[in-house]
Amino acid sequence: VQMLNTQGLDSLYDFVYVSVDFASGQCLGAAVINFVARHIAEEFIAANEGSLDPIYEKPCDVKWSDKCRDRRELVERYRSHPVMHP
Numbered sequence: 056v057q058m059l060n061t062q063g064l065d066s067l068y069d070f071v072y073v074s075v076d077f078a079s080g081q082c083l084g085a086a087v088i089n090f091v092a093r094h095i096a097e098e099f100i101a102a103n104e105g106s107l108d109p110i111y112e113k114p115c116d117v118k119w120s121d122k123c124r125d126r127r128e129l130v131e132r133y134r135s136h137p138v139m140h141p
Contacts, residue, residue, distance in 0.1 A: 067090055067092070068095075069090075070087070089125065099117070
């Protein structure tokens with residue numbers, strides 16, 4: 056979330072899911088972001104695809120998801136995800 060906000064995107068997304076290793080508290084290197092408009096997502100992809108991730112020091116792989124189309128679908132998907140119900 057901090058990375059998004061430092062790019063000036065603080066009010067331009069409405070959902071973020073970050074995969075986390077609950078034992079270590081470390082990010083597993085994947086996230087899902089829902090932007091409030093398609094053109095914002097397109098700009099984010101163009102600006103970040105292939106950029107060096109500061110934590111993992113690997114190129115970012117940024118792409119569209121075909122699984123969910125909007126925040127409502129994302130909330131439902133992750134609310135029902137097994138990781139949310141240990």
